[in-house]
Amino acid sequence: MTGERRTRSTEAFFGRRRGKALRPRQSDLLERLLPRWKLDLEAPAPDRLSDIFDNAPSRIVLEIGFGGGEHLLHRAQEDPDAGFIGVEPFVNSMAKFLAAAEDAGVANIRLYDDDATRLLDWLPGACLDGIDLLYPDPWPKKKHWKRRFVNAANLDRFARVMKPGANFRFASDIDTYVNWTLAHLHAHPAFDWTARNAADWREPFEGWPGTRYEAKALREGRTPAYLTFRRR
Numbered sequence: 001m002t003g004e005r006r007t008r009s010t011e012a013f014f015g016r017r018r019g020k021a022l023r024p025r026q027s028d029l030l031e032r033l034l035p036r037w038k039l040d041l042e043a044p045a046p047d048r049l050s051d052i053f054d055n056a057p058s059r060i061v062l063e064i065g066f067g068g069g070e071h072l073l074h075r076a077q078e079d080p081d082a083g084f085i086g087v088e089p090f091v092n093s094m095a096k097f098l099a100a101a102e103d104a105g106v107a108n109i110r111l112y113d114d115d116a117t118r119l120l121d122w123l124p125g126a127c128l129d130g131i132d133l134l135y136p137d138p139w140p141k142k143k144h145w146k147r148r149f150v151n152a153a154n155l156d157r158f159a160r161v162m163k164p165g166a167n168f169r170f171a172s173d174i175d176t177y178v179n180w181t182l183a184h185l186h187a188h189p190a191f192d193w194t195a196r197n198a199a200d201w202r203e204p205f206e207g208w209p210g211t212r213y214e215a216k217a218l219r220e221g222r223t224p225a226y227l228t229f230r231r232r
């Protein structure tokens with residue numbers, strides 16, 4: 001992986017933050033629309049998270065690492081009474097998403113453009129109805145597995161911000177990451193895997209539109225797995 005790499009004192013965040021030059025509209029959206037939708041972590045989090053939205057949503061779902069944002073936009077359009085928070089630190093992806101969201105005219109989205117762990121630590125407790133982590137960076141080499149977003153510390157973060165009964169949905173095409181995630185969730189006292197039969201984890205989530213990364217995995221012959229865990 002090339003590009004900027006940052007390390008925080010307590011957490012490591014690895015990844016490219018910026019790719020090719022932005023188009024004028026994309027730069028404009030980053031200056032104009034992103035500040036309107038971006039969560040301000042310098043301010044204290046509201047007691048009621050629904051207050052950050054204009055539509056007083058009855059349920060709020062967080063998507064971590066939305067990439068091109070096709071799934072996030074699909075969910076926001078499919079469920080206008082809900083609120084969606086999307087996190088994506090890669091500038092070009094954020095710009096692409098802003099253009100699609102503006103064209104679609106959605107209003108029930110809030111955004112964060114840095115490491116999702118910072119947002120998770122800012123959120124009030126038991127405020128989320130769901131967390132989606134779809135095709136997280138796979139870190140396939142064993143020596144890099146410790147960089148994977150699924151780890152004990154992040155599952156503690158999820159457990160704190162999820163309401164009882166909320167779902168954590170995970171998709172990946174990397175077998176070692178799927179096994180890794182099953183093992184970490186199995187070891188965590190706050191989550192149950194909801195699979196009822198052996199075929200369940202090969203079935204996409206309800207209303208699944210696919211993602212750009214998934215399309216690439218399928219083209220290259222890899223088989224996705226879809227895991228849903230319920231917060232106890």
Ligand SMILES: C[S@@+](CC[C@H](N)C(=O)[O-])C[C@H]1O[C@@H](n2cnc3c(N)ncnc32)[C@H](O)[C@@H]1O
Pocket residue numbers: 013014015064065066067068087088089090093114115116117134135136137138149211212213214
């Ligand atoms: C493999 S891509 C998948 C993108 C998209 N979910 C899809 O399926 O097409 C993983 C994404 O996670 C983002 N990401 C990596 N680390 C992150 C972090 N700590 N917080 C938020 N997003 C992160 C990356 O910028 C990248 O866009």
